[in-house]
Amino acid sequence: MFSVKRSITVLCTVGFLKNMLFILPVLMLYYGYKGVGIGDFFLIQGFSSMMVFLCEVPSGYVGDLFSRKRVIISGFIVWTLGYLFWIFGSGFWFILAGELLFGISMSMISGTLEAYMYDLLKKQRKEKAFHKKFAKYNMVQDVGLLLATLVGGVAYNKLGGDATVWLCVATMIMAIILMMFMPDVKEYRRIVKDDKNKFRDILDISINALKKFEIRWLISFSSVYGVLTLVLMWGLQAVMINRDIPVYLFGMVFAVNSLVRVCWGYGSAKLLDKFGLKIVIGVLVGIICVATSGAVISLFVPYAMVYVCLGAMIIGSGSVVLARVVTGTLINHRIESDERATVLSVKHMIEKTLAGVGMMFLKPLFDNIGVGETYMLCMVLIIPIVFCAKVLRKMSVGVE
Numbered sequence: 001m002f003s004v005k006r007s008i009t010v011l012c013t014v015g016f017l018k019n020m021l022f023i024l025p026v027l028m029l030y031y032g033y034k035g036v037g038i039g040d041f042f043l044i045q046g047f048s049s050m051m052v053f054l055c056e057v058p059s060g061y062v063g064d065l066f067s068r069k070r071v072i073i074s075g076f077i078v079w080t081l082g083y084l085f086w087i088f089g090s091g092f093w094f095i096l097a098g099e100l101l102f103g104i105s106m107s108m109i110s111g112t113l114e115a116y117m118y119d120l121l122k123k124q125r126k127e128k129a130f131h132k133k134f135a136k137y138n139m140v141q142d143v144g145l146l147l148a149t150l151v152g153g154v155a156y157n158k159l160g161g162d163a164t165v166w167l168c169v170a171t172m173i174m175a176i177i178l179m180m181f182m183p184d185v186k187e188y189r190r191i192v193k194d195d196k197n198k199f200r201d202i203l204d205i206s207i208n209a210l211k212k213f214e215i216r217w218l219i220s221f222s223s224v225y226g227v228l229t230l231v232l233m234w235g236l237q238a239v240m241i242n243r244d245i246p247v248y249l250f251g252m253v254f255a256v257n258s259l260v261r262v263c264w265g266y267g268s269a270k271l272l273d274k275f276g277l278k279i280v281i282g283v284l285v286g287i288i289c290v291a292t293s294g295a296v297i298s299l300f301v302p303y304a305m306v307y308v309c310l311g312a313m314i315i316g317s318g319s320v321v322l323a324r325v326v327t328g329t330l331i332n333h334r335i336e337s338d339e340r341a342t343v344l345s346v347k348h349m350i351e352k353t354l355a356g357v358g359m360m361f362l363k364p365l366f367d368n369i370g371v372g373e374t375y376m377l378c379m380v381l382i383i384p385i386v387f388c389a390k391v392l393r394k395m396s397v398g399v400e
Helices: 004-018 024-033 040-065 068-088 092-123 126-161 161-180 198-211 213-242 248-297 301-319 319-333 339-368 371-392
Strands: none
Touching: 004 092, 004 198, 024 040, 024 126, 024 161, 024 213, 024 248, 040 068, 040 092, 040 198, 040 339, 068 092, 068 161, 068 213, 092 126, 092 319, 092 339, 126 161, 126 248, 126 301, 126 319, 198 213, 213 248, 213 301, 213 319, 213 339, 213 371, 248 301, 248 319, 301 319, 319 339, 319 371, 339 371
């Protein structure tokens, strides 16, 4: 069993392994290999996000009541089952089944893992360093994604689609094994009176969290910003396919995307410490405006300029790491330990719901009006981002 002192380092290793998504840089190609088109890709991604909506808060509440470590392990197992559906099946329904399992898994892992990390730090009385450790975790898992994207495109060409997914299964199994030896923090579990209904308790936690002014605005900013960066990330493949970028460059572009995310993870805590919340929020707004503009013009500029637009989209989509560290830090410092996973799951549920709705809308938009015009419509999301940013700039970063 790993000690609590070493636990954050081991948890970062777990994040590294689980994020080695070798299939990601060629995901649309793999969908095509399995008989699923680009339009259906966005529809399926939307359904996956809606599954997170259904499972996120209940799974977070389970993480508050019982062992967060075991909930995380169960989530990894469900994710592995999703891979197996992809490997042994083909066509819309098997791919959808795999994505739905990924959605269930994400709901089990997201809020619970973040809460588990905070609890490990709190047990060591180091919760004030959460933003640094959370930034490190995001950086390390994106290093895993970077290495996976470098290997993924080559593996797909040399070994085929299903063999590439088998690589993902192998790293996920290693993550499961490591998690089994992590410490179980029992001190912060939620104790509910025998006469109180569990469903009522979930509602009370969720409603009370959303009633808090600062948490409500933090969730709003994180959710809308996340939708736009998600569109930018998946839009990379759509732009590359539309502009006939060579297949061998898919892995390279996504490797650069992962490298940028690593850089954001490495620098996010440093930026927050050095420049403060106001400037960091301003940087986020400026970056997302430039990146979305690059996505809009990418379909209309000369071929050589497409790579400049892709670069802007990569920087913009990667900035979600900085937004995640900022909002995650501020929210964690404002909630109680015995409801932490539930509140964080409410945050992730809202994020995934908006992402799911957005992805589902992308299918008819891409199919009927085109890629460039779709990005023009997505620029409307900048308005609520700016509005939320004005509120966030007035908050404090420290533990209350």
